[in-house]
């Protein structure tokens with residue numbers, strides 16, 4: 108029986124990973140996140156209520172333990188706010204574990220995020236302005252502050268002082284507000300105290316869990332097209348949403364990964380800037396945006412809409428080693444006469460079936476489409492593949508063929524009950 112499943116986004120994020128993770132978490136003992144921070148936004152419907160989470164894994168509602176791994180960047184203020192929000196709604200947070208090796212987002216990271224976007228002008232990334240990039244930059248420059256460092260006030264004070272001095276010099280040079288060391292030290296030491304009961308060596312905890320035969324769900328945030336290595340660089344996030352990052356972002360070996368489920372939207376969306384070959388505007392885009400509630404969970408920005416792009420999802424299948432796909436939001440496509448699927452790109456007169464490495468080339472890619480008849484029936488009530496209209500079945504099968512990975516799940520609405528399992532996981 109499968110003991111570990113990774114859930115990754117296969118497009119530009121917002122594929123509905125929260126829903127699928129929440130669904131699979133019902134059968135998992137532990138849910139662990141391996142990258143990103145409060146740039147993510149998951150919407151989960153639980154007991155008739157809608158929850159919006161950013162930092163805490165979606166499995167918080169049912170798993171026996173949820174882990175925020177070392178590969179994440181953690182804003183302590185947001186973490187505590189999110190915990191308080193869950194507690195107010197009657198959801199316990201006692202089972203949360205935070206890696207002592209995760210890096211901490213400070214207010215200067217957020218300020219620098221905004222400054223960098225400003226300096227980039229029309230080349231801006233369109234970040235969520237949560238300080239994600241600058242925090243990861245400090246990590247890789249070996250200048251960052253980790254959760255564990257905050258636990259000892261003396262060590263913390265020493266590193267924070269150095270950091271604030273350097274950041275203040277940069278911010279002052281650009282006429283931006285600077286930060287007071289004592290104030291930040293007091294504030295963040297208080298946060299550290301509040302967080303300390305949850306802080307631990309999460310790699311050790313996972314190892315113990317494996318030894319006792321627990322089932323673990325690894326939850327990715329964002330999507331592979333936003334991956335710092337495999338996405339549409341530089342219009343990407345600063346971590347690796349790809350499945351490989353499970354190993355480094357949680358301190359588990361690659362041999363521990365069994366199933367990798369790629370969450371796929373039945374169409375495509377993107378927030379922020381950057382090339383998007385299958386982007387559409389007009390009535391079909393507006394219809395999909397409204398029915399699919401395609402507005403950012405974190406920033407509320409309307410998402411850009413496009414047809415399903417199999418070149419993108421094949422790319423993700425390859426770089427994340429997908430063993431199955433979960434097709435979400437299929438119901439949103441009901442009522443469209445003709446659906447288009449992108450099967451290749453035309454780049455400078457040549458047909459290609461891969462995502463080019465540079466954004467300049469990607470911007471020149473023109474989608475090659477195949478058309479399929481749509482369906483007009485509402486499908487939000489179906490509970491099996493056989494109940495789907497034939498056109499919808501054909502659409503799913505074609506996606507499966509084009510991507511090269513079997514359908515493990517499809518989803519026809521936001522509720523847990525609107526999730527149809529085609530392959531037993533866990």
Ligand code: IMP
Pocket residue numbers: 119120121146147148232233234235236237238239240328329333342343344345378379380
């Ligand atoms: P950052 O992660 O805030 O640095 O933003 C970098 C890019 O990733 C921007 O285009 C964001 O819109 C995008 N992004 C970050 N997190 C998410 C997410 O959870 N869903 C969709 N897009 C995201």
